[in-house]
Amino acid sequence: MTNIKPNIVLIGTGGTIAGRGDSSVNASAYDCSILPIEEILASVEAAADIANIGAEQLFQMGSENFDSEQLLTLGKRISTLLRREDVDGVVITHGTDTMEETAYFLHLTLDSDKPVVLVGSMRPPSALSSDGPLNLYNAIVVAASPQATGKGVLLVCNDEIHTARDVSKHSTFKLEAFSSPYGPLGVVVEGRALFYRAPLRPHTVSSEWSIDCIEALPEVGIVYAHGGIRPATIKAMCDSGVAAIVYAATGNGNVARQLIGSLRQARSKGIHVVRASRTGSGIVVRNGGQPDDDYDWLAAGDQVAHKARLLMMVALSTSAAGSAQHARSDTAALQRILQEY
Numbered sequence: 001m002t003n004i005k006p007n008i009v010l011i012g013t014g015g016t017i018a019g020r021g022d023s024s025v026n027a028s029a030y031d032c033s034i035l036p037i038e039e040i041l042a043s044v045e046a047a048a049d050i051a052n053i054g055a056e057q058l059f060q061m062g063s064e065n066f067d068s069e070q071l072l073t074l075g076k077r078i079s080t081l082l083r084r085e086d087v088d089g090v091v092i093t094h095g096t097d098t099m100e101e102t103a104y105f106l107h108l109t110l111d112s113d114k115p116v117v118l119v120g121s122m123r124p125p126s127a128l129s130s131d132g133p134l135n136l137y138n139a140i141v142v143a144a145s146p147q148a149t150g151k152g153v154l155l156v157c158n159d160e161i162h163t164a165r166d167v168s169k170h171s172t173f174k175l176e177a178f179s180s181p182y183g184p185l186g187v188v189v190e191g192r193a194l195f196y197r198a199p200l201r202p203h204t205v206s207s208e209w210s211i212d213c214i215e216a217l218p219e220v221g222i223v224y225a226h227g228g229i230r231p232a233t234i235k236a237m238c239d240s241g242v243a244a245i246v247y248a249a250t251g252n253g254n255v256a257r258q259l260i261g262s263l264r265q266a267r268s269k270g271i272h273v274v275r276a277s278r279t280g281s282g283i284v285v286r287n288g289g290q291p292d293d294d295y296d297w298l299a300a301g302d303q304v305a306h307k308a309r310l311l312m313m314v315a316l317s318t319s320a321a322g323s324a325q326h327a328r329s330d331t332a333a334l335q336r337i338l339q340e341y
């Protein structure tokens with residue numbers, strides 16, 4: 001009989017899904033990033049009915065330690081795999097802490113419409129009622145689904161399929177840790193991926209970047225607003241050599257009066273200033289809380305601060321020739337990007 005199962009590559013990077021506790025009741029205190037990817041895959045026997053699965057270990061680390069180096073290494077490895085005719089999709093096991101950041105970076109930069117799915121777990125495989133094996137099984141189901149083609153990078157957790165653009169982790173311990181402001185794209189039920197919506201914003205093949213052309217990502221920092229915030233926070237960020245500061249402001253991107261001077265000074269030194277919101281939802285309106293046109297600042301729209309940071313890093317990335325990609329470093333071009341993606 002002809003083998004019509006898709007070929008999926010599973011990439012292990014660590015996290016709780018690769019964790020192990022001393023006892024089955026250790027659902028919060030356990031060692032992360034221990035189990036090799038082959039062992040994690042072996043615990044999900046039913047996945048072999050869905051796809052031919054090859055496994056490789058790229059990293060073994062908590063995702064809180066991920067930096068530009070890991071993003072670029074992972075992105076370039078996935079890109080190489082997706083170019084192969086004998087690879088139909090990729091699943092990445094990942095710590096949940098920054099899983100949405102890696103997913104969004106890949107969503108913006110991978111140049112392929114083949115399914116790419118990130119998956120993690122909130123409880124290690126050694127814990128009672130671990131969500132690891134079912135999450136992984138569901139992720140493989142999604143990667144093997146023809147409906148996942150062209151939908152950008154996806155994140156699967158707790159029976160839900162989320163678009164990388166929108167999803168964020170919203171709980172430190174619950175199994176339903178991930179949610180998207182406009183809801184999931186679909187669900188996985190009994191080994192079937194059911195999609196109800198598709199992402200509209202540009203991604204993967206329709207985005208203007210390609211991981212293959214990105215050599216370096218600039219430093220972009222986030223400053224988190226709070227009552228009584230001091231200008232020294234902005235100065236310290238500028239002194240650290242960032243290309244842009246995303247200010248996770250209060251409400252609709254409001255900036256405390258004592259910060260205006262230091263943020264304007266940052267901009268006069270060439271550092272971009274992006275107003276986002278610490279509220280976690282809603283839209284920061286250009287020229288709303290602050291006169292962005294006058295100050296040459298940027299507004300993040302509906303994007304949360306940590307995703308706006310990644311979008312700025314990609315927009316200001318440098319190519320092999322060492323130049324800013326497509327010279328997109330002026331404010332108008334960056335504002336267009338923040339509005340479009």
Ligand code: DGL
Pocket residue numbers: 014015016017032061062063064094095096097098120121122123
């Ligand atoms: N060390 C954390 C991480 O890798 C564990 C969190 C998790 O995977 O759930 O993101």
